[in-house]
Amino acid sequence: MQQKRTKTVDDPIFEVRDTTVSFDMDRGESKVLNEVDIDVERGEVLGVVGESGSGKSMFASALLNAVVDPGVLTGDITFYPESGSAIDLLELSESEIKEVRWEEISMVFQGAMSSFNPTMSIEGHFRETLSAHGYDVEAGMERARELLSDLYLESDQVLGSYPHELSGGMSQRALIALSLVLEPEVLVMDEPTAALDLLMQRSIIQLIQEIADERDLTIVFITHDLPLVANLADRIAVLYAFEFVEVGPAYDVLTEAKHPYTRALLNSTPNLETPREQMRPIDGAAPDPVSVPNGCSYHPRCPVGDETCEHDDPPLDSRTDEGEHVAACHYVDEVSTSVPLTLQEVTVNE
Numbered sequence: 001m002q003q004k005r006t007k008t009v010d011d012p013i014f015e016v017r018d019t020t021v022s023f024d025m026d027r028g029e030s031k032v033l034n035e036v037d038i039d040v041e042r043g044e045v046l047g048v049v050g051e052s053g054s055g056k057s058m059f060a061s062a063l064l065n066a067v068v069d070p071g072v073l074t075g076d077i078t079f080y081p082e083s084g085s086a087i088d089l090l091e092l093s094e095s096e097i098k099e100v101r102w103e104e105i106s107m108v109f110q111g112a113m114s115s116f117n118p119t120m121s122i123e124g125h126f127r128e129t130l131s132a133h134g135y136d137v138e139a140g141m142e143r144a145r146e147l148l149s150d151l152y153l154e155s156d157q158v159l160g161s162y163p164h165e166l167s168g169g170m171s172q173r174a175l176i177a178l179s180l181v182l183e184p185e186v187l188v189m190d191e192p193t194a195a196l197d198l199l200m201q202r203s204i205i206q207l208i209q210e211i212a213d214e215r216d217l218t219i220v221f222i223t224h225d226l227p228l229v230a231n232l233a234d235r236i237a238v239l240y241a242f243e244f245v246e247v248g249p250a251y252d253v254l255t256e257a258k259h260p261y262t263r264a265l266l267n268s269t270p271n272l273e274t275p276r277e278q279m280r281p282i283d284g285a286a287p288d289p290v291s292v293p294n295g296c297s298y299h300p301r302c303p304v305g306d307e308t309c310e311h312d313d314p315p316l317d318s319r320t321d322e323g324e325h326v327a328a329c330h331y332v333d334e335v336s337t338s339v340p341l342t343l344q345e346v347t348v349n350e
């Protein structure tokens with residue numbers, strides 16, 4: 001693993017405050033994102049990592065104000081575009097938010113096939129997107145060709161194809177090009193490589209890195225796969241039971257994790273190059289959103305916890321002015337001896 005530059009948040013593009021997504025269910029209120037606070041730095045790649053059912057996808061939907069009914073999104077999410085005034089994303093009308101999505105904040109989800117209309121050529125998708133947002137279509141198609149080439153695709157061949165004529169890796173790259181054709185400032189990627197084989201995943205991660213650097217993009221990369229994001233992210237934010245439990249510069253989180261859950265995630269991967277098929281699951285199960293344990297939500301699975309943890313919920317403050325590597329744990333000073341990392345050698349590039 002290479003050492004990434006250490007990042008602090010001093011020019012946030014997003015400020016997320018007290019943000020909750022809840023569902024009213026027969027069994028009770030289900031909070032699938034629970035009063036989260038986090039800043040996203042302009043130009044960074046933020047890796048958001050957690051097990052399935054930890055709230056990762058809800059965080060992605062919240063950033064786009066795209067939580068679907070009957071989910072209720074509350075809190076404050078402020079977007080600071082490079083030029084222009086701050087935008088309170090949760091106060092926008094439906095038509096205003098549609099403009100911000102794609103034009104300012106774009107998204108790529110896993111499984112390109114379900115994102116494309118099977119009856120429309122890839123070129124048709126680009127033209128329709130450009131025209132729906134009032135962009136110059138011909139200038140936009142030039143950009144589309146460049147983007148496809150940057151993603152190592154034969155642009156004319158891909159534009160002339162229908163989605164089913166492309167391989168999984170090609171269609172996912174075509175979707176990334178489509179998500180960037182309106183030149184957004186932010187790309188939210190939710191498990192964008194999950195349906196692909198390992199080699200294709202690695203190659204797409206490398207392409208994402210190149211594109212982010214070239215275009216000064218901010219990327220929020222959501223994944224359950226910690227090794228996948230290790231070399232891509234500037235910072236890593238770990239979600240457990242619908243809350244962030246650790247946030248910090250990627251290198252620090254990967255080598256000096258402060259939260260027992262992050263350490264368990266790391267120890268479930270013998271080394272960062274291990275394919276996810278070979279990862280060992282962590283003992284126990286993540287909590288159901290209607291019955292999150294009191295106190296620290298991780299205490300039923302935590303080898304360190306004591307009675308205090310059963311009653312007192314440890315705070316996490318990942319805001320700009322509160323330090324750069326934080327964890328929600330009462331015993332951050334003790335976890336390094338209580339939960340030793342079994343991670344193999346880490347290479348530091350200086």
Ligand code: SF4
Nearest residue numbers: 296302305309329330
């Ligand atoms: S607060 Fe207690 S239970 Fe929670 S992670 Fe820390 S040691 Fe474990």
